[in-house]
Amino acid sequence: MAEGELVIRGGEVVDATGRRRADVLVRDGVVVEVGQGLDARRVLDADGCVVAPGLVDLHTHLREPGREEAETVETGARAAALGGYTAVVAMPNTEPAIDSAGVVRQVLEAGARSCCDVRVAGAITVDRAGTRLAPMAEMAELGVRIFTDDGRGVQDARLMRRALEYASALGVVLAQHCEDEALAAGGHMHEGEWSSRLGIPGIPSEAEELMVMRDIALARLTGARVHFQHLSTAGSVAMVGAAKAQGLPITAEATPHHFTLTAAEVASYDPVFKVNPPLRTPADVAAVREGLAAGVFDAIATDHAPHAQEAKEAPFDEAPPGMLGLETALSLALTELDLPIEQVLALCSWQPARVAGLNGQHGGPVTEGFPANLCVIDTAATWVVEPERLASRSRNTPYGGRKLTGRVRHTLLRGEPVVADGVAQR
Amino acid sequence: MKHLLSIADLGAEGIEEVLRVSDSFVEVSERAIPKVPTLRGKTVVSLFYEESTRTRLSFETAARRLSADVMNFSVGTSSVKKGESLKDTVETIEAMGIDAIVVRHSSAGVPWQLADWVDASVINAGDGWHEHPTQALLDCYTIRQRRGSLDGLRIAIVGDIKHSRVARSDVLAFTALGADVTLVAPPTLLPPSLEGWPVEVSHDFDGVLPKVDVVYLLRMQQERQTEALLPSLREYTARYGLTTRRAHLLQDDALVMHPGPMNRGVEIAAEVADLPSALITKQVANGVAVRMAVLFLLLGSGGDLG
Numbered sequence: 001m002a003e004g005e006l007v008i009r010g011g012e013v014v015d016a017t018g019r020r021r022a023d024v025l026v027r028d029g030v031v032v033e034v035g036q037g038l039d040a041r042r043v044l045d046a047d048g049c050v051v052a053p054g055l056v057d058l059h060t061h062l063r064e065p066g067r068e069e070a071e072t073v074e075t076g077a078r079a080a081a082l083g084g085y086t087a088v089v090a091m092p093n094t095e096p097a098i099d100s101a102g103v104v105r106q107v108l109e110a111g112a113r114s115c116c117d118v119r120v121a122g123a124i125t126v127d128r129a130g131t132r133l134a135p136m137a138e139m140a141e142l143g144v145r146i147f148t149d150d151g152r153g154v155q156d157a158r159l160m161r162r163a164l165e166y167a168s169a170l171g172v173v174l175a176q177h178c179e180d181e182a183l184a185a186g187g188h189m190h191e192g193e194w195s196s197r198l199g200i201p202g203i204p205s206e207a208e209e210l211m212v213m214r215d216i217a218l219a220r221l222t223g224a225r226v227h228f229q230h231l232s233t234a235g236s237v238a239m240v241g242a243a244k245a246q247g248l249p250i251t252a253e254a255t256p257h258h259f260t261l262t263a264a265e266v267a268s269y270d271p272v273f274k275v276n277p278p279l280r281t282p283a284d285v286a287a288v289r290e291g292l293a294a295g296v297f298d299a300i301a302t303d304h305a306p307h308a309q310e311a312k313e314a315p316f317d318e319a320p321p322g323m324l325g326l327e328t329a330l331s332l333a334l335t336e337l338d339l340p341i342e343q344v345l346a347l348c349s350w351q352p353a354r355v356a357g358l359n360g361q362h363g364g365p366v367t368e369g370f371p372a373n374l375c376v377i378d379t380a381a382t383w384v385v386e387p388e389r390l391a392s393r394s395r396n397t398p399y400g401g402r403k404l405t406g407r408v409r410h411t412l413l414r415g416e417p418v419v420a421d422g423v424a425q426r
Numbered sequence: 427m428k429h430l431l432s433i434a435d436l437g438a439e440g441i442e443e444v445l446r447v448s449d450s451f452v453e454v455s456e457r458a459i460p461k462v463p464t465l466r467g468k469t470v471v472s473l474f475y476e477e478s479t480r481t482r483l484s485f486e487t488a489a490r491r492l493s494a495d496v497m498n499f500s501v502g503t504s505s506v507k508k509g510e511s512l513k514d515t516v517e518t519i520e521a522m523g524i525d526a527i528v529v530r531h532s533s534a535g536v537p538w539q540l541a542d543w544v545d546a547s548v549i550n551a552g553d554g555w556h557e558h559p560t561q562a563l564l565d566c567y568t569i570r571q572r573r574g575s576l577d578g579l580r581i582a583i584v585g586d587i588k589h590s591r592v593a594r595s596d597v598l599a600f601t602a603l604g605a606d607v608t609l610v611a612p613p614t615l616l617p618p619s620l621e622g623w624p625v626e627v628s629h630d631f632d633g634v635l636p637k638v639d640v641v642y643l644l645r646m647q648q649e650r651q652t653e654a655l656l657p658s659l660r661e662y663t664a665r666y667g668l669t670t671r672r673a674h675l676l677q678d679d680a681l682v683m684h685p686g687p688m689n690r691g692v693e694i695a696a697e698v699a700d701l702p703s704a705l706i707t708k709q710v711a712n713g714v715a716v717r718m719a720v721l722f723l724l725l726g727s728g729g730d731l732g
């Protein structure tokens with residue numbers, strides 16, 4: 001038995017190829033054997049657990065550089081590892097924005113020491129201002145595979161068309177935060193019954209749907225790939241489903257909060273429920289769930305958006321939008337979605353790995369020779385979300401006090417247990 | 427009851443109780459020395475993040491007539507201008523030892539947040555577009571004074587419903603007491619959804635006027651023109667203003683109300699505002715008594731009504 005060798009024993013391996021009872025032997029950061037009765041100096045107990053490829057989050061806000069009081073690459077990556085993620089894509093709405101090779105390098109370097117693979121999304125436009133193209137090729141050379149102005153959508157259809165055309169030669173995907181700013185202007189929650197009653201300016205569903213509609217048209221026009229971020233309305237789900245059925249090169253993600261929470265939560269006026277796109281109606285929640293079941297969505301993404309406590313202790317319309325997600329996403333999917341675990345893992349691991357161009361390193365399969373980026377999930381474990389016990393530097397989870405079923409027991413990054421028995425190892 | 431945040435918290439019974447108690451304070455207000463010792467030793471802070479002369483004066487007068495100490499936190503000249511957060515401001519004020527905070531803020535929901543953060547009673551004096559419960563209570567009181575009861579009355583609320591905290595509280599209060607409410611406004615000035623609102627809607631002011639017992643006009647703000655909600659105030663007045671011609675469509679005993687401040691010549695013609703059926707100054711006078719009742723019920727239960 002060699003040093004640096006470990007076995008994950010007693011679990012059921014689940015990956016894109018299926019499920020089987022097997023131990024997993026890991027050496028030098030790679031899976032070396034999957035089979036029965038394997039042994040090593042170090043044993044990670046997986047009795048009653050699912051052993052899966054590590055999860056991949058297409059949508060994480062790590063806040064570095066610029067908002068380190070809310071999160072850093074280090075704390076965000078730790079939260080990710082505890083949530084079962086072995087790779088996250090950091091959004092570029094930092095200060096300064098990730099819109100050049102210099103800032104990409106800075107975040108990648110910070111991520112190199114962390115307990116999760118930190119990948120970076122670059123901005124589509126300079127400073128995310130929506131007027132000039134950012135140097136996408138320069139960033140793509142550093143491995144950037146997703147570009148987005150996330151937090152904002154690219155408003156100008158002509159500029160978006162050019163961005164898609166330009167990007168199509170780089171082997172990258174443009175991801176859109178769909179929101180028509182003119183129609184959404186001044187809004188702080190979903191426009192409808194609750195906004196009318198609560199006296200809070202609303203954002204109509206159509207603000208999202210107009211841009212979904214436009215970008216489906218632009219995908220058709222340019223032939224370039226488009227990824228739709230955090231879709232929240234029944235109309236968006238229907239349009240994307242129809243466009244995919246026509247064979248357009250489209251992918252889409254949904255967040256846990258859009259399949260678990262509605263605008264009714266805002267009646268508390270607690271800004272922890274403020275998020276963009278906003279929490280919508282029960283019919284929208286049902287449509288997102290159906291979209292996840294039917295394959296309209298390729299991924300569950302967290303949109304993990306940490307904010308310092310003082311920022312969320314403001315009046316609802318002054319507080320910034322966003323909620324934590326990394327440490328609760330998988331458990332929410334397992335608890336709330338009536339889907340087989342293979343499908344949940346497809347949405348959380350191998351499908352997003354393909355969208356982000358990380359397949360080959362993340363998302364499995366769990367076979368000999370594959371990098372040992374793995375997570376071990378105790379699917380029967382129940383736990384209660386306690387905001388003050390989360391690893392994120394921020395506390396803005398909307399799920400405080402909620403009981404969830406299914407929890408990550410171990411996470412391995414290139415063979416190293418960065419989370420063991422639910423505890424971060426660094 | 428600890429706080430007064432929304433009319434919805436009161437229900438019909440709670441509203442009736444406030445109105446009953448208000449009667450005795452109307453009597454107090456008519457005395458030569460309109461002051462009772464009921465809240466001696468209690469401290470009431472008025473915390474107004476939004477300018478409002480009349481509501482603020484009304485609350486402060488009410489508190490003084492109950493012999494409470496009144497602190498006045500003026501946002502314009504305070505640490506708030508130096509970037510202090512709402513929570514820090516409120517915790518600082520509470521540390522001075524207070525019994526009630528009367529809060530006005532341009533953001534909906536702020537009174538709820540305060541009620542979470544402090545031990546003192548919180549009174550909502552207007553939160554964004556959301557609610558203005560004491561205005562609704564004094565409106566109910568004023569109507570009841572003239573008509574005995576709101577039950578079965580037909581009330582039209584006219585104007586910028588969408589942005590109006592007065593309208594939201596009035597709809598809850600009037601309907602709780604049994605009135606039938608019709609909202610009259612251009613579609614751009616109605617809330618995007620009226621699901622769950624026990625009201626009717628009309629865009630035909632002339633058609634509504636002959637049928638109502640009370641016409642309640644809301645203040646029309648200049649900036650609604652620049653937000654593309656209206657082509658012009660002139661066009662608004664032409665369709666939704668209570669002009670002299672329209673006032674003739676009203677029944678003889680119909681009442682005209684307005685929360686103030688009025689834009690004479692916009693939502694209400696100057697001569698209509700001065701008609702005997704217009705209760706606008708009566709509303710203001712009753713406002714002090716109703717706010718005394720609210721302060722008494724929140725802070726003085728068991729105390730001496732004097």
